[in-house]
Amino acid sequence: MARVVILGGGVSGHTAATFAAKWLGSSHEVVVVTPNAKWNWIPSNIWVGVGQMSKEEVTFDLDPVYKKAGITYKQAKAISLSPEGSASETQPFVTIEYTGQGKEGETEDVTYDYVVNATGPKLNFGATPGLGEGSELGEHTVSVCTADHAVHANEEFQKSIEKMKKGERQKFLIGTGHGMCTCQGAAFEYVFNIEHELNREGVRDLADIQWISNESFLGDFGIGGLHMKRGGYAASSRLFAESLYSERGVRWIIGAHVSKVEEGSVDYELLDGSTGSESFDFAMLIPPFAGVGLKAYGKDGSDITDTIFAPNGFMKVDANYAAGAYENWKASDWPRTYQNPTYSNMFACGIAFAPPHLISKPMSSPNGTPINPTPPRTGMPSGIIGKAVAHSVCDLITKGEGTHLHEASMAEMGAACVASAGKGLTTGTAAALTVYPVVPDFEKYPGLGRDLNYTFGEIGLAGHWIKHILHHMFIYKAQLKPGWTLIPE
Amino acid sequence: MIKKLVQYPDERIKITSADVRSFDDELLTLIENMKDTIEANELSELAAIQIAVPATVVIIKEGDDYLELINPRIIGTTGMQESAESTNYLPNISATLDRYDEIKVIYQDREGKQRSMDVAGELSKRIQRKIDYTFGGTFVDKLPKKEQKRVEKELEYGIVEGSGGTCPTISYRQYFTKAIKLLLSVMFLIVLSSLFITDPSTLSLLYSAELWMTGANVLFLIGYTLYAQYETSKFSSCTSCQTANTYGNVTFLGLALLVVWLLSYFIVNPS
Numbered sequence: 001m002a003r004v005v006i007l008g009g010g011v012s013g014h015t016a017a018t019f020a021a022k023w024l025g026s027s028h029e030v031v032v033v034t035p036n037a038k039w040n041w042i043p044s045n046i047w048v049g050v051g052q053m054s055k056e057e058v059t060f061d062l063d064p065v066y067k068k069a070g071i072t073y074k075q076a077k078a079i080s081l082s083p084e085g086s087a088s089e090t091q092p093f094v095t096i097e098y099t100g101q102g103k104e105g106e107t108e109d110v111t112y113d114y115v116v117n118a119t120g121p122k123l124n125f126g127a128t129p130g131l132g133e134g135s136e137l138g139e140h141t142v143s144v145c146t147a148d149h150a151v152h153a154n155e156e157f158q159k160s161i162e163k164m165k166k167g168e169r170q171k172f173l174i175g176t177g178h179g180m181c182t183c184q185g186a187a188f189e190y191v192f193n194i195e196h197e198l199n200r201e202g203v204r205d206l207a208d209i210q211w212i213s214n215e216s217f218l219g220d221f222g223i224g225g226l227h228m229k230r231g232g233y234a235a236s237s238r239l240f241a242e243s244l245y246s247e248r249g250v251r252w253i254i255g256a257h258v259s260k261v262e263e264g265s266v267d268y269e270l271l272d273g274s275t276g277s278e279s280f281d282f283a284m285l286i287p288p289f290a291g292v293g294l295k296a297y298g299k300d301g302s303d304i305t306d307t308i309f310a311p312n313g314f315m316k317v318d319a320n321y322a323a324g325a326y327e328n329w330k331a332s333d334w335p336r337t338y339q340n341p342t343y344s345n346m347f348a349c350g351i352a353f354a355p356p357h358l359i360s361k362p363m364s365s366p367n368g369t370p371i372n373p374t375p376p377r378t379g380m381p382s383g384i385i386g387k388a389v390a391h392s393v394c395d396l397i398t399k400g401e402g403t404h405l406h407e408a409s410m411a412e413m414g415a416a417c418v419a420s421a422g423k424g425l426t427t428g429t430a431a432a433l434t435v436y437p438v439v440p441d442f443e444k445y446p447g448l449g450r451d452l453n454y455t456f457g458e459i460g461l462a463g464h465w466i467k468h469i470l471h472h473m474f475i476y477k478a479q480l481k482p483g484w485t486l487i488p489e
Numbered sequence: 490m491i492k493k494l495v496q497y498p499d500e501r502i503k504i505t506s507a508d509v510r511s512f513d514d515e516l517l518t519l520i521e522n523m524k525d526t527i528e529a530n531e532l533s534e535l536a537a538i539q540i541a542v543p544a545t546v547v548i549i550k551e552g553d554d555y556l557e558l559i560n561p562r563i564i565g566t567t568g569m570q571e572s573a574e575s576t577n578y579l580p581n582i583s584a585t586l587d588r589y590d591e592i593k594v595i596y597q598d599r600e601g602k603q604r605s606m607d608v609a610g611e612l613s614k615r616i617q618r619k620i621d622y623t624f625g626g627t628f629v630d631k632l633p634k635k636e637q638k639r640v641e642k643e644l645e646y647g648i649v650e651g652s653g654g655t656c657p658t659i660s661y662r663q664y665f666t667k668a669i670k671l672l673l674s675v676m677f678l679i680v681l682s683s684l685f686i687t688d689p690s691t692l693s694l695l696y697s698a699e700l701w702m703t704g705a706n707v708l709f710l711i712g713y714t715l716y717a718q719y720e721t722s723k724f725s726s727c728t729s730c731q732t733a734n735t736y737g738n739v740t741f742l743g744l745a746l747l748v749v750w751l752l753s754y755f756i757v758n759p760s
Binding site: 216217224225227235236238239243253254255256270271272273274326327361363364366442447448449 | 563603626
């Protein structure tokens with residue numbers, strides 16, 4: 001009997017674990033190690049953050065689902081990997097520390113035949129002074145990165161609404177809290193949901209809404225922009241985004257690295273090296289992501305973290321990490337199988353794998369501060385990669401070493417994105433966009449690097465309904481209810 | 490080398506330009522071609538897509554000098570001012586819109602070195618207009634929706650009206666066909682629902698509604714035919730093919746109406 005250990009129970013890890021359990025059946029063991037007791041459909045956190053959904057609506061308990069699937073569930077966080085075993089253990093193992101199940105603080109070595117690293121990111125609030133400490137959110141701003149953060153964000157948001165109802169003007173600052181952030185899409189959704197709710201509450205006229213982000217143009221979203229077909233040609237998401245921001249009265253600062261956060265104000269540096277500050281009464285700033293800080297040890301106990309992980313803490317996989325300058329970047333630099341090059345029984349998926357380079361054009365200020373979005377690896381690509389990795393691991397177990405691994409390169413994968421701009425059965429809006437491939441392939445598609453035949457973009461009420469349907473559909477799928485395998489990632 | 494300018498209705502102008510990745514001889518040739526084209530056409534600025542090259546390059550003529558902006562981005566803005574604009578791409582079209590008074594631009598020079606500048610006034614407006622082109626837009630995209638419709642109409646009809654220009658492909662006659670199709674759908678739904686109704690008084694009521702809708706559709710068909718006749722005579726370039734299309738529509742919709750009416754006569758009619 002082989003044992004597959006999956007570290008992380010987010011979109012990618014949960015997808016990998018549930019498919020692995022289904023394909024392997026009871027003859028092999030699938031273990032999930034995740035510090036969380038609940039699964040969270042993160043895309044809907046923005047609605048929790050404006051009070052349009054409760055935490056319970058976007059989360060569910062993992063334990064009964066894993067029981068049903070025959071998955072061994074350990075509510076714990078992974079501390080280190082020992083891919084060669086140790087002096088006293090011949091099998092490779094992962095050291096975990098329990099965070100629940102009545103064993104809080106206890107550590108355990110879980111041996112494995114295959115390990116899938118799907119830990120997701122560490123929310124690196126500590127990278128910006130004042131934004132937080134380590135992975136802990138600070139006191140000056142709010143976040144929608146977790147369901148608990150979103151609940152807190154809504155509490156603060158409601159306080160602002162109360163103040164406005166008493167005639168007090170409020171300034172909202174929404175965007176990214178560092179020059180190397182990803183997930184502009186979540187901040188984009190949040191700013192327009194805030195705007196929508198303020199309208200609904202009848203206090204929009206007392207609100208100044210300011211966007212701040214590290215994108216060099218509005219609508220970059222960390223993937224160098226999207227393109228929407230218009231009259232047979234593709235229009236840039238910049239046109240769509242600028243028109244939306246103007247229409248909804250949201251001012252913007254872009255090309256910005258937030259360098260410091262204080263009570264009621266942020267300092268920032270722009271791509272031209274100039275600096276500025278912006279005041280706020282309510283701020284939601286997305287933190288940059290880093291690896292969760294997993295360590296790795298050799299058989300003799302030596303630290304081999306640098307062999308397995310990139311300097312940013314994400315796991316090295318079959319990518320070309322020596323691509324060099326922007327003009328040399330190729331689609332083939334991106335990983336296909338997500339197998340660690342040193343240890344073939346180790347895989348990474350979702351945010352946990354180290355991308356070879358950015359997707360957007362790399363930029364920095366004259367002072368050398370890098371200010372550019374880092375590649376998103378969330379949502380649809382994350383699920384697809386998780387499933388492909390699970391497939392590979394299952395084949396390796398059932399067909400033996402040397403079997404062909406399943407591939408899911410982000411340079412050959414499309415992604416659909418539905419970004420909410422306000423919730424409401426008849427008043428909601430969302431932008432529905434598709435992009436193919438996620439990572440531009442400049443050799444295959446000269447110019448923009450994207451196949452414009454698979455490009456679509458539209459904003460409207462139908463988009464909102466789709467987003468709402470997807471919310472229910474993906475939670476249904478994640479709960480492994482009848483027919484869950486038929487729902488795509 | 491002087492290049493041909495992309496002009497309406499050439500839709501290549503809507504292509505989003507790609508960032509320049511290699512600062513090589515190809516880029517230098519493009520810059521020289523753009524300058525030659527500016528001189529030959531007495532222009533004051535040009536985006537590469539205006540000579541059908543989808544690269545993010547903007548050249549601005551300043552006196553005898555040129556400002557070369559490779560991969561420009563506007564990262565900061567201050568103030569607003571009205572700007573009366575026209576463009577070589579859309580001859581005879583002009584509009585007034587809001588542009589930022591001062592902008593902060595980052596860009597690369599021909600060697601790939603990143604630079605930045607703060608620009609105000611007329612130069613700011615000229616740069617904004619050209620950067621819009623690199624993202625696949627003209628000043629028309631910046632106009633309010635209503636204004637955009639006006640310009641679209643002017644482009645489709647205005648320039649050519651009375652001069653026997655392009656025959657409109659979208660016009661008011663579509664409202665007639667939409668109304669006919671809507672009524673036909675309602676009539677058909679009544680036929681279907683009557684299969685489950687046995688009460689003669691309800692059926693009688695539904696049948697009279699069917700008759701009224703049949704009458705209305707006949708009137709709409711006549712209206713459509715007459716309006717389409719008027720429209721094709723207004724635009725001398727409307728082809729016989731387009732006229733035939735009108736009659737084709739009338740025949741098709743007329744037959745559909747006949748079928749639905751026959752169905753309602755045999756199914757809905759209680760007598």
